[in-house]
Amino acid sequence: MYFVTAQEMYDTDQFAIERIGVEGKLLMENAGRAVADQIELFVSDQKRLAVLIGKGNNGGDGFVIARTLLQRGYDVEVIVCASPSEIKGDAAYHRDVFRNSGFTFTRYEDVENLGHSLKEKDVLIDALLGIGVKGAIRSPYNQLISFVNQFEGEVISVDLPSGLPADEGVKVDQAVQADRTVVIQYPKVSAFLEHTAAYYGRWEVVDIGLPSTVIQSQQSQKRVWAEQDVSNTLPIRDAFSHKGKHGKGLVIGGAVAMPGSIAMTSRAALRAGAGLLTVATVQETITALASTVVEATYTTLPSEGGYISDIGSVDFSYDAIAIGMGMGRHSEAERMIQVALEKTQGALLIDADGLYALKGNLSSLKARQNPTILTPHPGEMATLLDVSIPELLHQPFAYSKAFAEEFQVYVVLKGAFTIITTPQGHQWVTVTGNPGMAKGGSGDVLAGILLAMVMQSQTVEEALCNGTWIHGYTADLLVQHQHSTYDLLASDLIEGLAQTYRALLR
Ligand SMILES: NC(=O)C1=CN([C@@H]2O[C@H](COP(=O)(O)OP(=O)(O)OC[C@H]3O[C@@H](n4cnc5c(N)ncnc54)[C@H](O)[C@@H]3O)[C@@H](O)[C@H]2O)[C@@H](O)CC1
Ligand SMILES: Nc1ncnc2c1ncn2[C@@H]1O[C@H](COP(=O)(O)OP(=O)(O)O)[C@@H](O)[C@H]1O
Numbered sequence: 418m419y420f421v422t423a424q425e426m427y428d429t430d431q432f433a434i435e436r437i438g439v440e441g442k443l444l445m446e447n448a449g450r451a452v453a454d455q456i457e458l459f460v461s462d463q464k465r466l467a468v469l470i471g472k473g474n475n476g477g478d479g480f481v482i483a484r485t486l487l488q489r490g491y492d493v494e495v496i497v498c499a500s501p502s503e504i505k506g507d508a509a510y511h512r513d514v515f516r517n518s519g520f521t522f523t524r525y526e527d528v529e530n531l532g533h534s535l536k537e538k539d540v541l542i543d544a545l546l547g548i549g550v551k552g553a554i555r556s557p558y559n560q561l562i563s564f565v566n567q568f569e570g571e572v573i574s575v576d577l578p579s580g581l582p583a584d585e586g587v588k589v590d591q592a593v594q595a596d597r598t599v600v601i602q603y604p605k606v607s608a609f610l611e612h613t614a615a616y617y618g619r620w621e622v623v624d625i626g627l628p629s630t631v632i633q634s635q636q637s638q639k640r641v642w643a644e645q646d647v648s649n650t651l652p653i654r655d656a657f658s659h660k661g662k663h664g665k666g667l668v669i670g671g672a673v674a675m676p677g678s679i680a681m682t683s684r685a686a687l688r689a690g691a692g693l694l695t696v697a698t699v700q701e702t703i704t705a706l707a708s709t710v711v712e713a714t715y716t717t718l719p720s721e722g723g724y725i726s727d728i729g730s731v732d733f734s735y736d737a738i739a740i741g742m743g744m745g746r747h748s749e750a751e752r753m754i755q756v757a758l759e760k761t762q763g764a765l766l767i768d769a770d771g772l773y774a775l776k777g778n779l780s781s782l783k784a785r786q787n788p789t790i791l792t793p794h795p796g797e798m799a800t801l802l803d804v805s806i807p808e809l810l811h812q813p814f815a816y817s818k819a820f821a822e823e824f825q826v827y828v829v830l831k832g833a834f835t836i837i838t839t840p841q842g843h844q845w846v847t848v849t850g851n852p853g854m855a856k857g858g859s860g861d862v863l864a865g866i867l868l869a870m871v872m873q874s875q876t877v878e879e880a881l882c883n884g885t886w887i888h889g890y891t892a893d894l895l896v897q898h899q900h901s902t903y904d905l906l907a908s909d910l911i912e913g914l915a916q917t918y919r920a921l922l923r
């Protein structure tokens with residue numbers, strides 16, 4: 418499923434109107450009807466409804482929704498929050514159709530009067546502002562939004578919560594806190610940002626038949642990776658396959674004081690399907706791991722002060738290598754990352770301490786001939802970019818895209834919504850996962866799953882999306898059936914992979 422910026426949505430509308438010849442009025446009719454159909458699914462006709470209508474096209478949708486629900490026998494009061502002369506174009510057309518159908522509306526005067534009208538209502542439909550919102554919210558919408566946010570019944574927003582920007586990088590001034598949002602055609606970017614997603618409440622998308630031609634022709638496509646995508650791309654294992662076919666992977670990391678992280682990465686890689694796995698680390702860590710990760714083979718690396726001091730002796734001809742987990746942040750790490758970047762012949766995944774060490778080696782990324790994958794959490798990504806974490810999270814799509822394109826890498830920016838960006842600038846978001854994963858070790862498990870995934874027969878893009886989706890989905894299954902968001906451990910995710918695969922392969 419694509420998701421879009423406000424401009425991409427306008428371009429799509431424009432394409433439908435100018436190139437295909439569908440009139441804007443008809444698009445609005447389709448949009449309003451589709452939203453009304455959706456509302457009908459979860460609001461009983463015994464409820465008392467009010468629709469708040471603003472001056473733009475979002476308000477135009479509101480007229481169609483109100484007319485459709487009235488014709489279907491709903492009790493709907495329509496309150497227009499703009500002067501009639503302000504309403505123009507398609508919205509004015511639908512205001513007239515509404516009136517000519519024999520229905521009436523009242524005009525918004527002040528909050529006190531509105532309070533009176535809404536006292537007996539169960540559901541408020543918010544069609545005040547859509548994707549056209551700009552800057553600080555002006556009167557009367559600022560009072561209206563505060564008012565809606567005090568309403569005790571259910572608030573359903575049309576397209577997006579009024580006042581909320583559709584795009585990233587825009588400050589939120591004031592916005593409706595919706596219980597539900599019925600999104601028209603494509604989710605907007607703000608549905609996937611940490612600071613704006615919650616305004617939507619539960620949301621669902623209605624299709625109004627707009628063509629995806631414009632979105633598909635764009636360089637910067639943004640899509641949600643969903644269960645169907647996993648089912649379509651996760652390779653089916655061949656009955657005659659052998660371990661060599663499922664990838665030969667190497668994990669480099671760990672230190673005397675940090676044996677846990679590579680233990681988790683390695684076990685996760687094996688559970689996720691890696692054919693053969695080798696762990697390269699310091700001797701003490703091998704001793705600690707040998708009894709817990711019995712399926713792996715080991716390479717002892719020289720150490721100094723409990724940390725790996727050199728990786729020059731490593732065989733770099735693996736199908737894929739993951740480096741950095743539990744490696745420690747010390748002066749030698751930067752040199753070792755440089756060696757890994759130069760010598761790794763297959764895909765190279767850099768995580769955790771490896772990302773800190775990468776900071777001084779960024780220019781070497783471009784010279785790599787094979788895929789490089791970076792898996793930062795927001796703190797690591799902010800460090801790589803030299804920006805603050807809030808700045809990064811204000812526009813994570815733009816920052817990830819700029820970085821991935823400049824350095825020709827795959828970036829997996831982890832979070833409640835994980836953003837996967839390809840070197841070509843294509844972006845995917847996975848929405849599986851829950852706060853039970855907000856614990857040390859979850860990222861190490863992800864690194865292992867992704868290592869295994871990039872060695873299976875799928876594209877790197879598919880591998881990263883599938884791995885991230887599976888990681889989060891496993892946590893969701895575990896929290897639904899065995900665990901809670903409090904007690905879930907990163908190691909539970911490794912064992913939980915069995916349930917996910919069984920569900921997917923069924
Ligand atoms: N053909 C189309 O264009 C379609 C549009 N659709 C609907 O139209 C919406 C977009 O319509 P518009 O572009 O008219 O945008 P809005 O409905 O968001 O209205 C924008 C208007 O609100 C006012 N406004 C903007 N920022 C404000 C602020 N900070 N304070 C106070 N007033 C402010 C401005 O006068 C602006 O013209 C979509 O969200 C969707 O609901 C759908 O009907 C599908 C078809
Ligand atoms: N609230 C959440 N909802 C969904 N996923 C989450 C949440 N918190 C963390 N995660 C996931 O858990 C992982 C944590 O990774 P990271 O921060 O690197 O942890 P670690 O310190 O264990 O390496 C990421 O994959 C992230 O997407």
Ligand SMILES: [K+]
Binds near residue numbers: 577578
């Ligand atoms: K709205």
